Amino acid sequence: MAILAHHQGAGWTEELYQATFERAVPDRENPPAGLIAHxxxxxGAGGWHVIDVWESEEVLRRFLREVVQPAAQGLDAPPFETTVYEVRNSLIPGS
Incomplete structure (x- = not known):
């Protein structure tokens, strides 16, 4: 079942997010397996939020553990929290 993940943490800026994103997803034409949307x-208060939709929480957690967290740590980024919600309904035009 698909999940929606909300990631946020104090001290995250657009620049830090973008640098982490570029390390975690170096080729936008080849997104991580299981990612539906990002x-x-x-x-609005100087921080940054990320919303993802994934095929399952398992693939999300693996990607965070194996790719995102090492990329963020390599940039001395502060920690972030992830809240996961079960998706009950979706509409993605064109797919």
Missing amino acids: FGMPD
Whole structure:
């Protein structure tokens, strides 16, 4: 079942997010297996939020553990929290 993940953490800026994203997903034409959608946005108070939709929590957690966390640690990024929600309904035009 698909899940929506909300990632946020104090001290995350657009620049830090973008640098982490570029390390974690170096080729946008070859996204991580299991990723359905990804959105990064400012929170209006100087922080940054990321919303992902994944095929399952298992593939999300693996990607975070094996790719994102090492990329973020390599940039001395602060920790972030991930909240996962079960997707009950979706509409993705064109897919």
